Amino acid sequence: MHACETGSQARAGAQNCMKFYNHRRPHKALGGRTPAVVNSLSSRNPNPIGRSRSELTRRRNLSRE
Template sequence: MFIERLWRSLKYECVYLHAFETGSELRAGLAGWITHYNGQRPHSALAGRTPDEAYHDVPTPSGPGLTPDQMANSNAVRMAA
């Protein structure tokens, strides 16, 4: 099922939206989309993390919009108080 969703997303978010004219354009477009999919696009099945974060075991932020650095700083402030 995961692979089916990956291919569906790839088709609808990349291939169908762009009129690639050459194989090299298609390759570059797919590479860019896969980079975005793995590194920037949050996934609900991964608790809002990207596949890169899940693979490298980056902790999930405890609040909306917090980066791991912000989360560490807020934890340090709470512990100091």
């Protein structure tokens, strides 16, 4: 990250980071997919990463132990 001289430069930089994070960077927690892909699938499938709620809850509880 670098210093920006204007608010417009800062805004553009933040937008570029968000675009990369949401559209190009694969996420392990999303099965190697990007948030944008998962979001587009979620309207068709309420659980787009293919795990049941009980499995997700069980994994979360195990990680807390």
